Amino acid sequence: MTKCNGKTALVTGASRGIGRAAALALAKAGAQVLVHYSSGKQEAEVVVENIRLAGGRAEAVGADLSLPDGPHKLAARVREIVGDRLDILVANAGISRAAPIEETTVEDFDRLFAVNVRAPFFLVQQLLPILHEGSSIVLVSSLAARASVGTIYAYAATKGAIDTLVTHFAAALGPRGIRVNAVAPGVVQTDMSNFTKTDAGRDFALGMQSLKRLAVPEDIGDVIAFLASDQARWITGDIIHADGGSKL
Numbered sequence: 001m002t003k004c005n006g007k008t009a010l011v012t013g014a015s016r017g018i019g020r021a022a023a024l025a026l027a028k029a030g031a032q033v034l035v036h037y038s039s040g041k042q043e044a045e046v047v048v049e050n051i052r053l054a055g056g057r058a059e060a061v062g063a064d065l066s067l068p069d070g071p072h073k074l075a076a077r078v079r080e081i082v083g084d085r086l087d088i089l090v091a092n093a094g095i096s097r098a099a100p101i102e103e104t105t106v107e108d109f110d111r112l113f114a115v116n117v118r119a120p121f122f123l124v125q126q127l128l129p130i131l132h133e134g135s136s137i138v139l140v141s142s143l144a145a146r147a148s149v150g151t152i153y154a155y156a157a158t159k160g161a162i163d164t165l166v167t168h169f170a171a172a173l174g175p176r177g178i179r180v181n182a183v184a185p186g187v188v189q190t191d192m193s194n195f196t197k198t199d200a201g202r203d204f205a206l207g208m209q210s211l212k213r214l215a216v217p218e219d220i221g222d223v224i225a226f227l228a229s230d231q232a233r234w235i236t237g238d239i240i241h242a243d244g245g246s247k248l
């Protein structure tokens with residue numbers, strides 16, 4: 001069983017979906033979890049309540065990560081709560097938008113990169129002073145970074161950028177004892193992939209996949225908790241494909 005006893009963790013986008021599952025998995029493993037949200041304050045507070053009811057420690061922290069100073073404000077708030085030591089950073093918050101190449105706007109492209117790439121980059125930068133020997137950073141990539149899966153070109157490019165950051169951050173931070181990895185989910189049943197609620201969408205998702213069932217957020221949350229834990233202490237610079245064998 002994954003163990004994170006005594007560790008402090010920040011999970012961005014933990015009000016719902018994969019982030020919520022990661023926050024719950026980390027709390028179950030014994031970590032104190034800062035549950036980040038943007039618009040979903042109430043949902044985040046329910047996650048905090050669930051963790052506390054199970055005997056864990058958690059607090060909700062809000063920040064809009066589409067804003068240039070969003071990561072800076074979030075990092076400052078995190079430091080107010082945990083002080084000078086953060087063990088786990090899960091940069092999960094993300095947005096997606098499907099559009100043909102011809103219909104992708106500059107505004108959509110910039111927003112995708114702001115939330116999915118700029119925010120994780122500057123969150124790592126701003127939290128570096130309190131990350132330390134043994135800390136673990138988990139970024140969230142996607143199957144879309146390595147395979148063509150629908151009309152999500154700009155989104156896919158943001159996840160390609162995440163994979164690149166994993167390599168470079170892991171190389172830069174390894175000498176300080178900080179591990180950096182990503183989990184790359186395939187289609188997971190969340191608000192982001194609500195196309196799976198239709199028969200056509202479900203068939204599309206299952207059609208490219210070996211294990212032939214739709215993933216639930218917990219399938220990814222558990223992998224994130226493992227990567228964050230000391231049980232993954234020899235894994236860095238890696239991208240774990242948690243996708244039920246998609247596009248093999």
Ligand SMILES: NC(=O)c1ccc[n+]([C@@H]2O[C@H](COP(=O)([O-])OP(=O)(O)OC[C@H]3O[C@@H](n4cnc5c(N)ncnc54)[C@H](OP(=O)(O)O)[C@@H]3O)[C@@H](O)[C@H]2O)c1
Nearest residue numbers: 013017018037038039040065066093094142187188190192
């Ligand atoms: N679902 C999939 O099939 C799938 C597949 C591969 C990769 N992923 C990746 O997994 C991660 C989580 O996705 P999900 O499916 O769980 O998505 P989701 O259910 O739509 O949840 C997205 C989360 O990101 C937060 N968020 C959105 N915009 C934000 C902003 N401007 N500032 C701060 N936080 C913001 C949301 O917070 P609020 O609700 O509080 O605003 C929410 O907690 C993303 O990086 C996504 O790209 C998902």
